[in-house]
Amino acid sequence: MTITYSCVANGRAVLAELALTGGSYQEAVATVLKLVLLRAEPKTIMQMGSFVYHTLFIDGITYLCATDNALDTITPSAFLKNVSETFLRNPLMSQEHFSPSNAVAADFQQVLGKYMMKYNKNQDDTPISTLRSQVTDVKNIMSQNIDEILESENRLSIFTDRTDDLQTTAKESPKTRKALRRMWRKHFRKVIIITVAILLSIIIILLSTNVIPA
Template identity: 70%
Template sequence: MTIAYSCIANGRAVLAELTLTGGSYQEAAATVLKLVLLRAEPKTIIQMGSFVYHTLFIDGITYLCASDNALDTVTPSAFLKNMKYNKNQEDSLISALKSQVTDVKYVMTQNIDKILEREERLNIFTDRTDDLQTTAKESQKTRKILGRIWWKHFKKIIVITMAILLSIIIILLSTNVIPT
């Protein structure tokens, strides 16, 4: 069995490819990549023409190889796993960067949550302040109204008291209790 073609793709974009024999595998590989993305299954085996395309789909990266033996699935599977785990220094840098980006996203998410909580508390505080201002204005109006009512009653009491005193004085003068 011969592995005639292999590639690594991110989505439909081929990142790296190797052809060991003559032939055009790009069109068939593009078709296989499209099918792999549609299915989104971890392992796929697709027969196209005289070749069998084996794929390993992990984290959006597709590892693909084409073999000329439809009966042998062990060799292509081992080849794909070896491709996946054969990492170089650039992959570790990319992994480190991905890890840092994930950490930054986590911290940003926490900060956004804290900001939203503070905004919510600030809104509650603002609502309470508005309520207190409204209550204070209503209290001032109530005090003014009560003051006006009190003065009206006070004036009535003074008028009634003066009328009673005047009546008493008139009665006392008319009965000669108070000499004139």
């Protein structure tokens, strides 16, 4: 995930902004700021075009950033929290005449850039990256287990073929039938356990990234 754009706005007036990639954000940002003011919710997440817009609304000031990934909501939230704290610590930010042409606004663009570079650089250390790594490990283990099951089933198939050959000369014994049933039940349980584990892993990552509301 990459934070590609960020801004600070008073109402619908953008005070300071910075885009790390080309493209026009102005139209989408204007729409998002309008919706934020109408809803007056502390936090919002909106998808517009190919970007996801995250906002933090505090005392009429909107802190906004755009990302290229809808799954990670933890990193944008931490970014906006840092930006808001820095903004509110500066006494000049409360001046009535603060505007985009103000020198303080121009300086704050550097603050946005610093935090954007920080959070984009540290993606490997985020909880979502750790979670993805864990899920990848689980998937690898699942793949190994499936390979073992397939190999076992292949051996079982060979054994079954041999048993069928024996049936042409001798009637299958009750012990053989019981052994086959036990083997099939064992492999069936393995398949069920692996399927449930994969489903649980998917649910966990969706809950952790807020794709499914907790």
